[in-house]
Amino acid sequence: MISFDAEGTLVTPDFSETIWHEAIPALYAQKQGLDFAQAKRRIVEEYSRIGDQRLEWYDIEYWFDYLGLGSSEPVIQSCLNRIRYYPEAIDVISSLASEYKLIVASGTPLELLHLLLQDMKPYFVRVFSSVSHYKELKSPDFYLRICAEMGVKPNQVIHVGDNWQFDFLNSRQAGINAFYIDRSGENHHESLSDLTQLKDLLVYPI
DSSP states (O other): OEEEOSBTTTBOTHHHHHIIIIIHHHHHHHHHTOOHHHHHHHHHHHHHHHOTTSGGGGOHHHHHHHHTOOOSHHHHHHTGGGOOBOTTHHHHHHHHTTTSOEEEEESSOHHHHHHHTTTTGGGOSEEEEHHHHSSSOSOHHHHHHHHHHHTOOGGGOEEEESOIIIIIIHHHHTTOEEEEEOTTOOOOTTEESSHHHHHHHOOSOO
8 A cells, every 4th residue: 555645745835835825924914904025924923833743733724713814715715726736646646546555644634635636536545634534743643543444554555755754754653664755856865756766666566
């Protein structure tokens, strides 16, 4: 079985960057009577105060409530045209799906994850969100829970993702065969530059 992170692995950051760093600051500026630059500074300060080690960081409803922005749905819908897949992603996934069970294991909330994966979902037997399904970050326990639900042992699973801690270190700590995808070219140990390299490495079903 092969497990994939979503954003930064299959899907480019464009959609999320637009929501978090353009649409939310623009709406906040409108509500508060600020210019965009002022609003963005305040929003980024709030993001930094929470940090990516807390669940609230990933929860779009938390931020809309906290900032008094009303419903998130119009903003989400307005950003759908920014969803982009990495050039090789669909070809690689469609090819692997004929030989392996494929799942998604992401920290993105389900309400956004389903939108991001709308053109890829047929290739995956399950889609897991750590924050929506288990109310936790992508910890070693998250990966063990997925293995239990899928009826596989950790050493029968490959996980691929772009976050060194949440995708590589934590899945490896759970006993999973982990690959770090480094599209930035920083050359971390055991990194892949794209998903085509993963396909080339797979010589037997897992």
